[in-house]
Amino acid sequence: MRIPGYGRLWRALPLLCAGLLFVAPTAAPAVEPARFQAAPSAADLAIEFEALLGQHSVLAADLMRSRIRGDDDFVQAANAALGKNTTAMTNLVGQLFGKASADQFSPMWSEHIVTLFSYAGALAAQDTAAQADARKELVEYEQELGDFFAAASHGRLSQKAARAAIVEHVGHLTAQADAYAAKDYTGADQMYRMGYQHTYDLGLTLANALLPAADRATLQQPLWRLRSQLGKLLAEHAALVEDLTRAAVTRSPDFAASGQMINGNTRDLAASIDTLFGAAAAKQFQSLWADHVEQLVAYASAEASGDTGGQARAKTEMADVEKRMGAFLSGATGKRISTADLTAALQKHDMMLMKHADAYASKDYVTAHDVAYDTYQQMFELARTMADAFGATVAAKLPHGGAQTGYGGMAAVVEKR
Incomplete structure (x- = not known):
C-alpha cells in the first residue's frame, strides 16, 4: 500500500x-534558555x-x-x-x-x-x-x-x-x-x-x-542532579502534552496510547516528589498535576469540536489548578518562591501549550513547532528555579539515576474521551 x-x-x-x-x-x-x-x-x-x-x-x-x-x-x-x-x-x-x-x-x-x-x-x-x-x-x-x-x-x-x-x-x-x-x-x-x-x-x-x-x-552535586532530573521530567511532560493534544484535536486513533504515555510521565514526576517530600506530598501533587493535564486535553478536545464554551470552562478550571499548584509548590520551597510567582510561571506554561493546540488545530504547523520548541526550553528554567528553591538538603534525597516510579495520573482523561 x-x-x-x-x-x-x-x-x-x-x-x-x-x-x-x-x-x-x-x-x-542557537535558541537557548536565558541562563x-x-x-x-x-x-x-x-x-x-x-x-x-x-x-x-x-x-x-x-x-x-x-x-x-x-x-x-x-x-x-x-x-x-x-x-x-x-x-x-x-x-x-x-x-x-x-x-x-x-x-x-x-x-x-x-x-x-x-x-x-x-x-x-x-x-x-x-x-x-x-x-x-x-x-x-x-x-x-x-x-x-x-x-x-x-x-x-x-x-x-x-x-x-x-x-x-x-x-x-x-x-x-x-x-x-x-x-x-x-x-x-x-x-x-x-x-x-x-x-x-x-x-x-x-x-x-x-x-x-x-x-x-x-x-x-x-x-x-545534589542541586545539579536535581536540576537535570527535574528538567528531564518537566520537558518530557511538555512534549507529551503536545503529543496528546494533537491527538485530541485530530481525534486520531493513538489518543488512548498518548494518554497512557503521559500517565507514565506523571507517575515519574510524582515519584520524584515522593522521594523529596514524602508520600502525602506526592499524592497531593499527583492529583493536581493530573487535573492540570486533564484541562489541557479538555481545551484541545473542545477546540476540535468548535465548542467555545468548553474551551472557556477548561480555561477557568485550569486557572484554579494553577493557583492550587502554585500554593503547593510554594509550600514545598519553604516560601522561597511566592505562590504568585509560581502561579504566573504555570500560567505561562499553560498559555504556551494552549497556543500550540490552537496553532495545530488551524494547521499552522510552523507556529505549533516554534511554540513547542520554546515550551520545551522553558521547562529547564522552571526546573532550575524549583531545584534551587528546594535547596541542597532536599536535593540530596534524590538517588543517583532519579526516583523510582509508582503513582498514577490522568486516567480520567482517557476514560472520559
Whole structure:
C-alpha cells in the first residue's frame, strides 16, 4: 500500500537533505534558555546538552511519524524544528570542544537524521528493500558518531561503549516507527518515551566522559542532579502534552496510547516528589498535576469540536489548578518562591501549550513547532528555579539515576474521551 503524499515526500527529500546537511556552527544563533547567555559554566552546558539530545529524540520521532502518515506540511515544519535543534547542538559542541569538533559533528549528525527520514519513508511505502538500505546507512552513521565521541573523550569513553549508546538511540527511533506504522500505538509510545529518556541521559554520559574532572564533579552535586532530573521530567511532560493534544484535536486513533504515555510521565514526576517530600506530598501533587493535564486535553478536545464554551470552562478550571499548584509548590520551597510567582510561571506554561493546540488545530504547523520548541526550553528554567528553591538538603534525597516510579495520573482523561 502506498501512503497518500508519499511521492511528493520522496521528491522533497533533496530539499530536506539540503536543509539538514547545510547546518553549520555559524548557520544561525542557537535558541537557548536565558541562563546560558552570560558566561555559562561547563555544568550548565552539560545540562543543555542533555536537553538538546532529548529534544532531538522527540523531534526525530515526530518527523518519522508524520512521514509515515503522509502528512507533508507537518513533515516540513518538523524538519525545520530538527534543523534548529541540530544548529543548537552544533554550536554547543563548538562551545564545549572547539570549532574543529563542531565542524566534524554537524554533517554526521545531519546525515543520520536524513537516513531516519528515509527509513520512515520506506515504512510508509512498505518498501522492504529501501528499509534495508536505510538500516545499512544508519549502521555506518552510528559507528561514525560513536567513534567521534570516543575520540573526543581521550580514552575516557571506549569505542565499544560509544557505539553501543548511539546504536541504542537509533534503535529506539526505528522501533517506535515500526510500531507506529503497524498501528501498535502503545508499543510505539513506549519506545517514544524510552528513546527520549535514553537520549537525554546520553548527554550526561557523554559529558562525564568528555569534560574535565572538576566539571564532572560539579554535575554530581545534589542541586545539579536535581536540576537535570527535574528538567528531564518537566520537558518530557511538555512534549507529551503536545503529543496528546494533537491527538485530541485530530481525534486520531493513538489518543488512548498518548494518554497512557503521559500517565507514565506523571507517575515519574510524582515519584520524584515522593522521594523529596514524602508520600502525602506526592499524592497531593499527583492529583493536581493530573487535573492540570486533564484541562489541557479538555481545551484541545473542545477546540476540535468548535465548542467555545468548553474551551472557556477548561480555561477557568485550569486557572484554579494553577493557583492550587502554585500554593503547593510554594509550600514545598519553604516560601522561597511566592505562590504568585509560581502561579504566573504555570500560567505561562499553560498559555504556551494552549497556543500550540490552537496553532495545530488551524494547521499552522510552523507556529505549533516554534511554540513547542520554546515550551520545551522553558521547562529547564522552571526546573532550575524549583531545584534551587528546594535547596541542597532536599536535593540530596534524590538517588543517583532519579526516583523510582509508582503513582498514577490522568486516567480520567482517557476514560472520559
